[in-house]
Amino acid sequence: MITGTPKPIEEIMEMVEPYDNIILAGCHGCVTVCRVGGEKEVQVLASTLRLAREAGGRTIKIREVSLERQCDPEYVEQMRPYVGDYQAVLSIACGAGIQFLAEKFTTTPLLPGINTGFLGVTERQGEWSERCQGCGDCVLHLTGGICPVTRCAKSLFHGPCGGSVQGICEVDKSVKCGWQLIIDRLKALNQMENYTKFKPFKGWSTARDGGPRRIIREDMI
Amino acid sequence: MKSGSNLEKVLAAGHFSVTAECGPPRGADPDIVRKKAAFVKGNVDACNVTDNQTSVVRMSSLAGCLLIKELGVEPLIQMVVRDRNRIALQSDLLGASAMGVRNILCLSGDHQKFGDDPQAKNVFDIDSMQFIHLVRLMRDEGTFPSGKKLEGAPKFFIGCAVNPFADPFEIRVPRLKMKVTAGADFVQTQCIYNMKKFKEYMELAKREGLHEKVKILAGVTPLKSAGMAKFMRKMVAGMDIPEEVIARIAAEPKDKQADKGIEMCIEQIQELKEMEGISGVHVMAIEWEEKLAEIIGGAGLLPRPVVE
Numbered sequence: 001m002i003t004g005t006p007k008p009i010e011e012i013m014e015m016v017e018p019y020d021n022i023i024l025a026g027c028h029g030c031v032t033v034c035r036v037g038g039e040k041e042v043q044v045l046a047s048t049l050r051l052a053r054e055a056g057g058r059t060i061k062i063r064e065v066s067l068e069r070q071c072d073p074e075y076v077e078q079m080r081p082y083v084g085d086y087q088a089v090l091s092i093a094c095g096a097g098i099q100f101l102a103e104k105f106t107t108t109p110l111l112p113g114i115n116t117g118f119l120g121v122t123e124r125q126g127e128w129s130e131r132c133q134g135c136g137d138c139v140l141h142l143t144g145g146i147c148p149v150t151r152c153a154k155s156l157f158h159g160p161c162g163g164s165v166q167g168i169c170e171v172d173k174s175v176k177c178g179w180q181l182i183i184d185r186l187k188a189l190n191q192m193e194n195y196t197k198f199k200p201f202k203g204w205s206t207a208r209d210g211g212p213r214r215i216i217r218e219d220m221i
Numbered sequence: 222m223k224s225g226s227n228l229e230k231v232l233a234a235g236h237f238s239v240t241a242e243c244g245p246p247r248g249a250d251p252d253i254v255r256k257k258a259a260f261v262k263g264n265v266d267a268c269n270v271t272d273n274q275t276s277v278v279r280m281s282s283l284a285g286c287l288l289i290k291e292l293g294v295e296p297l298i299q300m301v302v303r304d305r306n307r308i309a310l311q312s313d314l315l316g317a318s319a320m321g322v323r324n325i326l327c328l329s330g331d332h333q334k335f336g337d338d339p340q341a342k343n344v345f346d347i348d349s350m351q352f353i354h355l356v357r358l359m360r361d362e363g364t365f366p367s368g369k370k371l372e373g374a375p376k377f378f379i380g381c382a383v384n385p386f387a388d389p390f391e392i393r394v395p396r397l398k399m400k401v402t403a404g405a406d407f408v409q410t411q412c413i414y415n416m417k418k419f420k421e422y423m424e425l426a427k428r429e430g431l432h433e434k435v436k437i438l439a440g441v442t443p444l445k446s447a448g449m450a451k452f453m454r455k456m457v458a459g460m461d462i463p464e465e466v467i468a469r470i471a472a473e474p475k476d477k478q479a480d481k482g483i484e485m486c487i488e489q490i491q492e493l494k495e496m497e498g499i500s501g502v503h504v505m506a507i508e509w510e511e512k513l514a515e516i517i518g519g520a521g522l523l524p525r526p527v528v529e
Binding site for chain 2: 170195204
């Protein structure tokens with residue numbers, strides 16, 4: 001899923017400062033699962049903003065909305081009938097959702113209520129970690145199902161570097177060395193020949209480096 | 222001769238070679254480089270010029286190489302893939318070769334987190350293994366990776382670094398083998414303090430016949446004090462300094478510890494000289510270049526041979 005973290009309330013207060021009448025839009029997708037932008041978070045943030053505003057001697061009118069997904073036109077369109085009645089939309093969906101609203105509602109300012117994180121997994125309640133950078137050219141079959149681009153701090157294709165100590169990456173004591181994980185897994189799979197193979201230069205054109213990406217499925221259009 | 226560098230010639234002639242390193246200054250003052258080069262001159266076969274080591278911004282390694290070259294010290298350019306994509310790397314390789322730099326050390330580079338600019342974006346377009354391959358391709362095939370022909374192939378004696386003490390130990394020798402296959406002509410190791418473990422590493426390397434395929438230069442760094450040893454052990458990932466090494470220098474009074482450090486370094490070089498498969502030493506006297514003559518001379522490695 002796409003993960004995220006709430007922006008500090010002070011930053012959000014500053015963003016909404018010019019407005020007295022806004023929509024606070026959540027999303028039932030990924031951000032609900034990682035508990036940063038779902039229906040419940042919309043309610044909590046709306047209450048917090050109202051209270052904070054009142055404490056400053058002003059009020060703010062907030063319409064609380066939660067769309068099924070902010071990244072799909074059919075759900076985004078549900079907001080169209082009333083979006084013009086508000087001065088701004090504060091969205092706590094991921095960056096894709098926020099931008100999609102901005103594209104659809106061209107005359108309404110969009111404000112990001114969360115910082116979008118990464119493509120990751122739930123390690124346990126309250127802990128998420130990154131797994132994929134969406135580079136567009138997956139090599140997981142060669143690396144024991146562990147991504148060198150994402151899990152190695154230097155995205156090495158022939159790791160580990162000299163900074164790997166007892167399975168821990170030198171960048172942070174809480175980060176496991178991705179290449180140690182790859183090696184452990186290749187050994188368990190009896191696939192160490194994949195380790196010693198030379199991997200040619202990675203093509204980054206399918207990643208962000210090739211410019212904004214698009215997928216067109218002719219069979220679905 | 223692949224590059225015609227002095228280091229390549231000395232090694233090819235069968236001499237035990239010596240390299241050292243000069244860290245460029247954190248500023249534009251060329252005299253700091255010249256002063257260090259004066260300590261190095263005559264004591265080494267080539268001198269590494271580091272490339273923004275520990276991700277701290279310094280004068281560029283190419284500029285440093287040219288400054289020491291002007292003074293008659295053979296440069297060995299260190300290049301990391303942290304800050305440059307393949308376009309910049311290729312361009313700098315051509316430039317360095319054009320300016321007469323004939324030795325290169327291909328590195329990944331410390332993560333930017335450790336420097337003054339932890340907010341910097343890193344590159345890592347290719348890794349150090351692929352970088353070795355790139356240099357060899359340009360040198361031996363005379364082409365770019367695209368296959369297009371170069372107007373003059375760069376001439377480099379290609380080096381790589383290895384850390385025999387990092388984890389996991391079991392892939393350290395296979396990894397060296399991969400670097401040799403990718404095109405490394407020589408290797409400089411991480412600072413060695415744990416000789417027992419290094420010998421273990423060398424035994425495995427010899428079993429693969431790697432000592433006959435690549436020139437192995439053993440890395441040493443003289444300890445200035447017991448405090449420095451403890452600091453390095455704690456702060457530098459993959460730095461293996463055994464307790465007995467620290468105990469030996471710590472047993473000296475503070476004002477005698479530096480002398481002891483040099484004595485220990487000389488002893489270690491002498492031991493390395495006798496080890497099968499070791500072709501030379503890489504003396505990293507970090508910010509202590511003035512001691513190079515004493516260390517290298519003390520180990521009986523002066524004067525340096527002149528090979529035509």
